[in-house]
Amino acid sequence: MSAEAPAKLTHNEEIKAAIPTLAGTIAATFNDPANDHFSDDDNQFLKFHGSYQQDDRDLRKTGKKYIMMIRGRIPGGVMTAKQYGVFDTLASKYGNNTLRITTRQSIQFHGVVLSGLRPLVKAINESLLSTLAACGDVNRNVLAPPTPAYTKAREQVYADAHKVAMALAPETKAYHSIWIDGVQIDNDAAENKNFVDPLYGATYLPRKFKVAFVIPPVNDLDLYTNCLGFIAVVENDNLIGYNLAVGGGMGRSHGNEATYARLADVIGFFTPDKVVEVAKAVLTIHRDFGDRTDRKHARLKYVVAERGVKFMQDEVNKRAGITLAPNTPYKFTTTADLLGWRKAVDGSWFLGLFVSMGRVKDAGGAKMKTALRHVADAFQGVEFRLTANQNIILANVSEEDKHPINMLLAAYGVKTENQTTILHAASMACPSLPTCGLGLAESERYLPGLIDRLQKVCDDLGLGSEEIIIRSTGCPNGCARPYMAEIAFVGKAPGRYQVWLGGNASGTRLNRVWKDVMKDPDIENELRPVLARFAKERNANERFGDWCDRVFLNEQPAAAN
Numbered sequence: 001m002s003a004e005a006p007a008k009l010t011h012n013e014e015i016k017a018a019i020p021t022l023a024g025t026i027a028a029t030f031n032d033p034a035n036d037h038f039s040d041d042d043n044q045f046l047k048f049h050g051s052y053q054q055d056d057r058d059l060r061k062t063g064k065k066y067i068m069m070i071r072g073r074i075p076g077g078v079m080t081a082k083q084y085g086v087f088d089t090l091a092s093k094y095g096n097n098t099l100r101i102t103t104r105q106s107i108q109f110h111g112v113v114l115s116g117l118r119p120l121v122k123a124i125n126e127s128l129l130s131t132l133a134a135c136g137d138v139n140r141n142v143l144a145p146p147t148p149a150y151t152k153a154r155e156q157v158y159a160d161a162h163k164v165a166m167a168l169a170p171e172t173k174a175y176h177s178i179w180i181d182g183v184q185i186d187n188d189a190a191e192n193k194n195f196v197d198p199l200y201g202a203t204y205l206p207r208k209f210k211v212a213f214v215i216p217p218v219n220d221l222d223l224y225t226n227c228l229g230f231i232a233v234v235e236n237d238n239l240i241g242y243n244l245a246v247g248g249g250m251g252r253s254h255g256n257e258a259t260y261a262r263l264a265d266v267i268g269f270f271t272p273d274k275v276v277e278v279a280k281a282v283l284t285i286h287r288d289f290g291d292r293t294d295r296k297h298a299r300l301k302y303v304v305a306e307r308g309v310k311f312m313q314d315e316v317n318k319r320a321g322i323t324l325a326p327n328t329p330y331k332f333t334t335t336a337d338l339l340g341w342r343k344a345v346d347g348s349w350f351l352g353l354f355v356s357m358g359r360v361k362d363a364g365g366a367k368m369k370t371a372l373r374h375v376a377d378a379f380q381g382v383e384f385r386l387t388a389n390q391n392i393i394l395a396n397v398s399e400e401d402k403h404p405i406n407m408l409l410a411a412y413g414v415k416t417e418n419q420t421t422i423l424h425a426a427s428m429a430c431p432s433l434p435t436c437g438l439g440l441a442e443s444e445r446y447l448p449g450l451i452d453r454l455q456k457v458c459d460d461l462g463l464g465s466e467e468i469i470i471r472s473t474g475c476p477n478g479c480a481r482p483y484m485a486e487i488a489f490v491g492k493a494p495g496r497y498q499v500w501l502g503g504n505a506s507g508t509r510l511n512r513v514w515k516d517v518m519k520d521p522d523i524e525n526e527l528r529p530v531l532a533r534f535a536k537e538r539n540a541n542e543r544f545g546d547w548c549d550r551v552f553l554n555e556q557p558a559a560a561n
Helices: 011-018 026-030 040-048 057-062 081-093 114-126 154-167 174-181 272-289 300-307 309-320 368-378 399-411 447-460 520-537 544-555
Strands: 051-055 066-071 078-080 099-101 107-112 211-214 228-235 238-246 265-270 340-343 349-353 383-386 392-397 427-429 470-473 487-493 496-501 512-519
Touching (some): 026 040, 026 114, 026 174, 040 051, 051 057, 066 114, 081 107, 081 368, 081 383, 107 114, 114 174, 154 272, 238 272, 265 272, 265 309, 272 309, 349 399, 392 399, 447 520, 487 512, 496 544, 512 520, 520 544
Parallel strands (some): 211 228, 427 470, 470 487
Antiparallel strands (some): 078 383, 228 238, 238 265, 383 392, 487 496
């Protein structure tokens, strides 16, 4: 009997192999003024350069208007005031006059037309940041703890995160050629046709790869949702090493039980001098063992789930030239950001600012975009830090600058204390409609109003001061990490959501499906009796997600996934 034929590689694998520089015909396309969009293949190459081609779905009835989303690569979410000012200018000049903070400590621009794409990316590079590898089948933006309140070791952890980000960056020369010089490289030239990235190889990774660093007890980056996580072990403000976590991920598909959200496994401890070697080891395991025949099954989490922890330990030891030690004990207590003014460990001040749905804009009485630009211009020593909860931290603020910053923000209606309600502060949403082509239902434009509705229910039940982590996404891909929330709304169709319950405050437990489909008008009536039971039955200081996991979900029939 003949051997079974190998599974066919995906189209993405074929085009990466054909043009390993990732150049496509991107430069030729934007250099022709007759073009308003890129080809389907170039759209895949664009992702490696930090951009997605989209269209305004609100306008589809009158014709397709192509727009671009561009994402910065900002290791650890740290920007100088000058860099933040550059991004602000670019959003006004080329985008829709908003800055979208992402769940990976980056900034996205929306609404950019093709003619504005190259000057925007070029200006980002001139600011000494980049867009290379902000998307695509490579390592994405590396996350690092943004909050300076807890330990001096944060500086070393951030330095390690930056080191890893640089070490895992692809080396294609096409990026500079396209975005800085505006030149289309010759894809048929031997040197380009035979290019092999020294880390990624000729065809890069099967899918995206995500890395995060955290310092317990704070898990403000949702570490277990990443492909690779470094859990800092700190003693007396000194970093002594990292516990290594592998195999987390949020993405799944409705109706496909072979796809699922997964928490990373913690597989051992190592000393910090080996952080780059370990990062490269885990990434190359994904490169060599990830599924290149099915993009829905191509994430590292499936390699870990199917091959096991022992396999990962052995491969990491071999590839990094180390021997992983047993895990060092640690505990997470919260995933939340600190809002308002706080003192850092070095004696300086920092200000946590709530940004609703991560969208920095001028709206109504709060002109946050204008206010932050004035802060960036007037206080050059202030560091802008983006959080994975889509907020902003103004760090390195001196005692004498606190009052003028307060006055400046207040002049534009931006609060520094009592910034929002407890439910809004714990919320998060992906952009979804109208820009994301994958969106099945509203998310960013929808969640604030839904939270206002749920706040009224909580107020009626005596739960008005109760924090409940609520997240929404317009599809099941999980960009706002919904499967970690105490309540999550995952879009299935316009006005219809799958509802998940039972995540926890420390980001250490997945939630579970409660209702496969819930119509928007029914949400309050469906949740009110659940919240009422929680108010009456919970243990002292028990959170809603913990009560759901302990009691309520165990009484429910299994829901579709």
